[in-house]
Amino acid sequence: MLLRQSEGPLYRNPAASVQARVADLMARMTLDEKIAQLHAAWLKLSADGEHKARSIDFARSANEITVDEILRHGLGQITRPLGTHTVDPKEGVRALNALQRKMVEDTRLGIPVMSHEECLVGLMIKDATLFPSPLNYGATWNADLVGEVGRIIGEQARSIGCHQGLAPVLDVSRDPRWGRTEETLGEDPYLVGVLACHYVRGLQGERRDVLATLKHFVGHSASEGGRNHAPVHVGPRELNDVFMLPFEMAVKLANAGSVMPAYHDIDGVPSHGNRALLHDTLREKWGFDGLVVADYAGVDLLFSHHAVARDSASAAALAFNSGLDVELPGHECAVHLKEALARAEIAESTIDAAVARVLGMKFRLGLFENPYVDPERVDVKGAAASDTAYRVALESAVLLRNEGGVLPLNENGAEKIAVIGPTADDPLALLAGYSFPVHLINSGEPSTATMLTPLRALRARLGHERVLHAKGCDIIKERRAGAPVFPGDVSLAASANTHRDELISKDTEGIAGAVAAARQAGVAIVFVGDLAGLFQSGTVGEGSDTDSLDLPGVQQALLAAVVESGTPTVVVMTGGRPYNLGGLEERIAAQIMAFAPGERGAGALADLLTGRANFSGRLPLSVPKSAGAVPYVYNHRLKSAGTPVAYHFGCRYPFGFGLGYTRFRYSELALARRAVPIENGTIELSFTLENVGPREGTEVVQVYVRDQLASSARPVRELKAFARVPLAAGASTRVRVTLPVDMLNFTDGRGERIVEPGDFDLMVGSSSRDVHLTGMVSVEGNAVRTLPRDWRMVSEVRVEA
The missing domain is CATH 3.20.20.300 (Glycoside hydrolase, family 3, N-terminal domain)
Structure with a gap:
């Protein structure tokens, strides 16, 4: 009462x-x-x-x-x-x-x-x-x-x-x-x-x-x-x-x-x-x-x-x-x-x-x-919640490469599929560092006992007898307590470094068995990546930093051996950061970045690999060519590349990139006005998007802007609008974007957000690199505009029915 x-x-x-x-x-x-x-x-x-x-x-x-x-x-x-x-x-x-x-x-x-x-x-x-x-x-x-x-x-x-x-x-x-x-x-x-x-x-x-x-x-x-x-x-x-x-x-x-x-x-x-x-x-x-x-x-x-x-x-x-x-x-x-x-x-x-x-x-x-x-x-786990976790896993897996049509796998085929790698049958490899099971690594709690792994999911789709399995190597042979929570003290440095050296497995004895499995199969799917663990109890996570973008442990040697077998190789990378493949990127048949896809991630990956679902994830971060070039981000300033451009600068797979089992065409860019006022102006553009591939799919359309002339150095491009657009095969639609002039702002020497009059390049594409349509708009005004506290922060993308 x-x-x-x-x-x-x-x-x-x-x-x-x-x-x-x-x-x-x-x-x-x-x-x-x-x-x-x-x-x-x-x-x-x-x-x-x-x-x-x-x-x-x-x-x-x-x-x-x-x-x-x-x-x-x-x-x-x-x-x-x-x-x-x-x-x-x-x-x-x-x-x-x-x-x-x-x-x-x-x-x-x-x-x-x-x-x-x-x-x-x-x-x-x-x-x-x-x-x-x-x-x-x-x-x-x-x-x-x-x-x-x-x-x-x-x-x-x-x-x-x-x-x-x-x-x-x-x-x-x-x-x-x-x-x-x-x-x-x-x-x-x-x-x-x-x-x-x-x-x-x-x-x-x-x-x-x-x-x-x-x-x-x-x-x-x-x-x-x-x-x-x-x-x-x-x-x-x-x-x-x-x-x-x-x-x-x-x-x-x-x-x-x-x-x-x-x-x-x-x-x-x-x-x-x-x-x-x-x-x-x-x-x-x-x-x-x-x-x-x-x-x-x-x-x-x-x-x-x-x-x-x-x-x-x-x-x-x-x-x-x-x-x-x-x-x-x-x-x-x-x-x-x-x-x-x-x-x-x-x-x-x-x-x-x-x-x-x-x-x-x-x-x-x-x-x-x-x-x-x-x-x-109390209600902390239900079917609807799990279904949402599945949907996130499905929509976030990014197809980076698919040469020769090796994917999707034929569910009704007869050829053997070799499932290889240290993360293929490890449920913890599907989880991020702030999940409860990762915090329980050393407790003995069977918190992931009911989770499906990629190996089990593929065997359920393709049949147990058709799927061969060889682990090949470990990332960490024995999960155990990590280094001190706040490593960095002089008194702790030696013990922390020693612990890390001991943590990662260097054992290569299982690689020969993995190669043998690959040779018996028509396709080899190699699951690699890292394992979340806080404070150096894993290879990624809070306090588990790295000095390299090479795959942890002997995974690179495993992958190279499988590729050398001659069997078409699909790489599925899970974990909390992107890794390079040591030059094998051009020799593998396909590559997928799945990050840490959660409790339903294995089923989502099986659905994508077999074509029951189409890939629609796009990279939320770049995959740098080299750790020696980091930090590398797509929205760098021009001179970040050095002069001349450093050979190791840039990325193989850029921010916003991702493929699917279909293709899209962009055309007919139109601007409602080629000049807009600096005071409360809005840029309006539209374009046609068409699915020209063989099956339904979802494109992620992206709009980038570049300031042609500014009072301080500006990024080469910046994302200002995006949307997922699902289309049936052969279908097309008109996509309309409204972009407030306020979003063209940057910070001046006073710490205030300002918009300057001038010309801005507009770029419409499927990634920060893959620009398909370009235009230009002029922002007109007599003076620089300082934005108010409640400035317009968000663009709008509408897809015609």
């Missing part, structure tokens, strides 16, 4: 305004109770209320505080109540309810606690749907589908009492050596921004009762040498135009509820202590009204690694002065805010402002009225 104001304190009256409730509650709070709202606790919860602390082994700050002491004054958030350990979801909800009951009934003011979980590729808890990686999301170029993924994850989160999901990752890929490349949506800021907006809207829902968390703010993917946590060297213009754009879009267009700073520093300023980013830009300039939450131990690192704070209290002061609201995952530094206050390193008004934001969000979420969750309504 809802309380009326007369029946209790004003803050318990749901009819009162959020502002009034916050003011009333804060007037009743002690300093200890306020500080308790500014941090989380990382506990192993139990339904009987006997909760146990989880040690934060990657934070230097040591607090000998009992669980009862942590909870005595209340708590801002509980960290991953169901994802911290393996627990049945219903039992996990009962344990969360027990904690919530303690907060509501046993603390003086009864302030409920918020719960957060990881949700990048589905809830990172036992039994939840295992979606494909974010690179797969990007490779679909299907914003509506990505929004549906977000909606499903949001519904699953609500069913377990989760109020905040730590996703999406909006880092714009810049260096595939970086282990977290798998977490990104690709290398183009506009593509990332559009997909992120749909994911955020889907996850949060119309009520915004599950908060999406935009991370990692900002520039994390441009780290020095592609190394985890390394400094970032970008100027303010590039930072705004490339890395901040997706965050700005998700804040302004999707009303994202939370933002998480990154671990690195930019020009010596760590993100968790960067007031210019967290306050001046995010809150003041963009109007962000959500919560800024720390990346795990990010506050502690201000003194333990960055050394810009002298101790935990100073680190807390620096972070909260800069705009932080909640320390995650624990309380290492926030509990020292009283000391920082006594030393005049922070003002109580700053603490109050953060507390007000935290409490305001709890009121908006309805936590005071509905603190508990019904365990019988």
Whole structure:
């Protein structure tokens, strides 16, 4: 029953305004109770209320505080109540309810606690749907589908009492050596921004009762040498135009509820202590009204690694002065805010402002009225969710090469098919680093026992006797615990390097058997790639960076031996980054980039390989020719190539590229106007798209723009519009694109987005390289235009029926 104001304190009256409730509650709070709202606790919860602390082994700050002491004054958030350990979801909800009951009934003011979980590729808890990686999301170029993924994850989160999901990752890929490349949506800021907006809207829902968390703010993917946590060297213009754009879009267009700073520093300023980013830009300039939450131990690192704070209290002061609201995952530094206050390193008004934001969000979420969750309504895995995971896997697989018509395979043929490679029968090879089974590698939990592998899926399609199998080699012979979470300390460097050298298998004994299998077959399908694992327990993932784009271990030797057998060879690459094939790209019959396609990825690949479905994925990032040329991205500036153009610069397969089992023709480009005004102008273009191939298919049309003359150096081209267009064989359609002039902006020396008058090249194509139609439009005006806060950020593509 809802309380009326007369029946209790004003803050318990749901009819009162959020502002009034916050003011009333804060007037009743002690300093200890306020500080308790500014941090989380990382506990192993139990339904009987006997909760146990989880040690934060990657934070230097040591607090000998009992669980009862942590909870005595209340708590801002509980960290991953169901994802911290393996627990049945219903039992996990009962344990969360027990904690919530303690907060509501046993603390003086009864302030409920918020719960957060990881949700990048589905809830990172036992039994939840295992979606494909974010690179797969990007490779679909299907914003509506990505929004549906977000909606499903949001519904699953609500069913377990989760109020905040730590996703999406909006880092714009810049260096595939970086282990977290798998977490990104690709290398183009506009593509990332559009997909992120749909994911955020889907996850949060119309009520915004599950908060999406935009991370990692900002520039994390441009780290020095592609190394985890390394400094970032970008100027303010590039930072705004490339890395901040997706965050700005998700804040302004999707009303994202939370933002998480990154671990690195930019020009010596760590993100968790960067007031210019967290306050001046995010809150003041963009109007962000959500919560800024720390990346795990990010506050502690201000003194333990960055050394810009002298101790935990100073680190807390620096972070909260800069705009932080909640320390995650624990309380290492926030509990020292009283000391920082006594030393005049922070003002109580700053603490109050953060507390007000935290409490305001709890009121908006309805936590005071509905603190508990019904365990019988838990729903984290269903047929509809799995079908959506399948659709993402199907639409994201990219066909890079198909010579001689080796694909699709003939389901009714008699020739043998050799399925080879270390990832052909390993379910973990289908999963990204932030999936729950990858976190359980060392636990013995049979979390992937029911997952179909590519080998099993192909045998189901083609018949067991027809499909030969030889593993050929391992990537990692034995999965085990990784290096320290934050490798980089001098004292840890030697052990980390030794561990990595021991991790990757160098055993070539199985290659001869693979060659024998290939020689018995009409086609050899070689499954290669990498294995996700955090902090060097795998070959890709957070902290699992690389110095090479060669296939890990002896996979290159395996592939070369199979190709030398003379059997037509199809390469299926799974994993979290693109790899080169050591010059074999021109000798293989076909190549597929499947990324990490999730729990239904094997079935999707079998459907595509046999032609039951057509390929429609397109690359969300370039495949550089050489690690020596990275960072390479399609939207580089001209001189990035060197003069003369460096031989190792560029890519074999460009951003936006992908083939299928049919072909498309572009024609009849038309511009509604060849000149548009700089003030609120809109570019309108249209063209005809025709399926001239033998079967139905989906083309991903892409529109790029180049500024012919600008006051600062500009990229050779930038994506400004895209859409998936399905067409039956022989069918054609008219595609119409409207592009706001605002989207031709770039950042000037003041840090403002401007549009300059002048001429712009328009390029319509099927990839950033394959341009089929070109035009030019003039933007007319008497002066440079500075964009307002609410500038038009999104183009529109309409396909005639």
